Amino acid sequence: MKNKTDFFNPMILVVGMLAFLAMGYIGSFNYRFEDPLKLEVILTIIFACIVFAIGVLLVKYKTNVEGKEITFLSEKLILALTIIALILQALNLVLLGGIPLFNSTLKANATTNIWRIAYPLFLIMLNLLLAKYYNRKYLALIIIGALIFGLNGYRTSVLGILGSSFITLYYLEKISRKFAILFIAAIVIGLMAVGYIASQSIAGQHWTLNPLELIFYRAAFTLEVFEKIIPLAGTTNGHILSMIFSSGSPRTFIGEYVLHYTVCLTSTLFGPVMLDFGYIGLTIQMLFMGMFLELVHKLKKGIGVGIYSIILTHTIIWIETGPTDIMIWFLYLIGLIYILIILYKNQDN
Numbered sequence: 001m002k003n004k005t006d007f008f009n010p011m012i013l014v015v016g017m018l019a020f021l022a023m024g025y026i027g028s029f030n031y032r033f034e035d036p037l038k039l040e041v042i043l044t045i046i047f048a049c050i051v052f053a054i055g056v057l058l059v060k061y062k063t064n065v066e067g068k069e070i071t072f073l074s075e076k077l078i079l080a081l082t083i084i085a086l087i088l089q090a091l092n093l094v095l096l097g098g099i100p101l102f103n104s105t106l107k108a109n110a111t112t113n114i115w116r117i118a119y120p121l122f123l124i125m126l127n128l129l130l131a132k133y134y135n136r137k138y139l140a141l142i143i144i145g146a147l148i149f150g151l152n153g154y155r156t157s158v159l160g161i162l163g164s165s166f167i168t169l170y171y172l173e174k175i176s177r178k179f180a181i182l183f184i185a186a187i188v189i190g191l192m193a194v195g196y197i198a199s200q201s202i203a204g205q206h207w208t209l210n211p212l213e214l215i216f217y218r219a220a221f222t223l224e225v226f227e228k229i230i231p232l233a234g235t236t237n238g239h240i241l242s243m244i245f246s247s248g249s250p251r252t253f254i255g256e257y258v259l260h261y262t263v264c265l266t267s268t269l270f271g272p273v274m275l276d277f278g279y280i281g282l283t284i285q286m287l288f289m290g291m292f293l294e295l296v297h298k299l300k301k302g303i304g305v306g307i308y309s310i311i312l313t314h315t316i317i318w319i320e321t322g323p324t325d326i327m328i329w330f331l332y333l334i335g336l337i338y339i340l341i342i343l344y345k346n347q348d349n
Contacts, residue, residue: 008167008312010056010293014049016316017269020219021045027220037220041227044279048270048286055290059298067301068345070338075133078125082141085122088114089148101153110152119149120327123160124334127306130168156317162187163316167309171300218266222320226268228258234278240324241276250324266321273323285323289315296335299342311335 021042028036092114093099100107122145129138142165149157166183169175175183236257243250250272255263257275273281293312300308314328323329 020319024219024223027216051286052290055287056294059291059294067299069302078129082125085118088118099151101151107153127168128303131306132303163313164309171305222266226271229271233274236275238276240272269318
């Protein structure tokens with residue numbers, strides 16, 4: 001890269017974790033709690049950051065491999081699959097009978113099987129298309145995708161599309177300072193708009209917070225959930241992990257187990273594994289994520305840039321939501337397959 005500083009190396013996750021902690025701490029004073037977050041929450045998150053950084057450094061300085069080009073994916077095929085994904089999401093909205101962003105009842109049912117195919121397909125193909133066959137006309141697909149998937153009412157879809165494509169373009173050196181400012185502004189405005197509009201459409205709730213205040217509130221609330229999880233560490237004995245890879249709703253289970261009423265909760269990157277396996281599980285998870293992200297980062301070349309961008313972006317999203325989506329673990333599986341292919345190509349040479 002010509003850029004002197006690699007702003008999107010895996011250590012950006014540490015920045016994200018500490019920033020989220022700071023936002024939640026501020027929010028705990030202003031919008032949610034009479035008392036600020038407990039010291040144990042702060043120290044646990046700092047510990048997780050340290051373990052993650054150790055994982056990154058182990059791979060960075062102890063492995064000697066390089067990325068290779070993968071040539072078997074054609075531009076026409078990737079483009080066709082990208083468009084098919086957009087059509088599937090449009091069909092999903094038609095079958096839902098409305099726009100979930102403006103209707104909380106529809107939003108609760110918006111993550112259909114069609115969406116579970118359409119979103120990862122679009123996300124993967126878009127970034128592979130940009131990484132391997134960059135053309136300025138493909139930038140329109142970013143905006144179209146963010147809009148059509150944003151109608152589902154979930155901020156994570158908007159962030160996943162805009163964030164991953166931004167990182168891909170960054171590594172392709174297609175981003176000027178002016179473009180970067182505009183793109184980041186679009187991400188921030190898009191997230192705030194989707195989150196605020198969706199909150200206003202929830203039946204029976206009346207929010208007085210503005211879009212910026214809502215972000216700090218959400219961070220504080222999510223960290224409050226994690227605060228309540230810490231005394232329960234290790235008590236679910238792997239049940240959440242088994243739900244992720246089978247059936248059921250891990251976030252709803254966490255809501256029932258921690259708060260004792262039926263609600264779908266985000267519990268931070270650390271919450272689910274802490275409930276299941278305690279501090280030992282947290283240590284293993286953060287060490288694995290640090291090593292895995294750094295290995296994909298180190299091997300990224302060609303389509304590898306797109307794969308790394310997708311995985312990094314959704315791991316950053318997990319800082320709030322928690323790693324409870326099998327669909328996103330599927331992206332990790334793609335990353336693992338990519339790693340194995342590149343390692344095989346390195347041995348072959």
